Amino acid sequence: MKDAKGRGVIRLGDKTSHGGEVVSASDS
Secondary structure, eight states: OOOTTOOSOOOTTOBOTTSSBOOSTTOO
């Protein structure tokens, strides 16, 4: 899975494209 920035891994607490925090490892 990739986030809006094209990274292959989304980590807990990492900033998402909408400026919020990731609340699950498979945030989509």
